[in-house]
Amino acid sequence: MDNIDRTETENEETGRWKKINSWIKRKFNYECYMTFLNGCYSCKWEAQQKKARRPLCCCSLRERLFYPWLVVSFCLSTLLLFTWIETSNEYNGFDWVVFLGTGVWFFWSIVLLSFLGILAAYTALLLVLGFLLCWEKNQLYLHWYHKILIVIVILFCSFFLWILLTYWKDRWFTIGLSLQVFAPYIHLGSLSVMVLLSWPVAFYLIHLEGEALQVVIGLPFVLILLCLYVVPLGIYSPCVQEKDKLGPKPYFFGHRGAGMLGPENTMMSFEKAVEYGAHGLESDVQI
Known part of the structure; x- marks a missing residue:
């Protein structure tokens, strides 16, 4: 009987300590998290009471x-x-x-x-x-x-x-071409960010009391999101084209192999280039 009472007492104490430890960990982690955010953003590193x-x-x-x-x-x-x-x-x-x-x-x-x-x-x-x-x-x-x-x-x-x-000024032409190449990826990234932000924005709008504030904050967000959905209709990217609209295949030339390692490398390089339809062959002549 004494063993049973002792076991029940130990179980109660163990459960109580587990609750206390979980509360300490949860409280400590949240306070550290908020202290880190406030310290990096506001340079206030002291722990603050939860307001x-x-x-x-x-x-x-x-x-x-x-x-x-x-x-x-x-x-x-x-x-x-x-x-x-x-x-x-x-x-x-x-x-x-x-x-x-x-x-x-x-x-x-x-x-x-x-x-x-x-x-x-x-x-x-x-x-x-x-x-x-x-x-x-x-x-x-x-x-x-x-x-x-x-x-x-x-x-x-x-x-x-x-x-x-x-x-x-000539660099801006290159930047424009690069933006055309990366436009699909930029669009997908922007769309993903806006979709992720839609949850906190919707949560914030729900708690707003005035309808005017809801319209002022929610309408621009919805318009930006709609514009992002419509943007693909006006995007031109050389990476996204139909097969019949692709430009001609660029010419390429076959270069000699590592002749210093073996003379046969040059011949093997030329044969492989001809096999893949090279436009010409190029080699160095040493005297």
């Missing part, structure tokens, strides 16, 4: 006015990064121009590419953090360090794009 969630807007007018600038900085940094990636054939010329001006030879084009990637990642991270804080109904407060950096990013990207537009 009552507000069903409507959870940020001040100043933060609401500045958040579109954060979106603009992300778009500009991403556009500039894409532009610089597409001008990779001109990296050597850019390094040479910098060398003539500074007298120091270095791979400045790669440094600039890394810097632009950091800017795009930085603005994207702030966008995601702000969205998560809004989802948790937490008050937004972007630290003034971040605000200054966002303004600098906008000015830098605008200035660099102006330089490319003024002194490198």
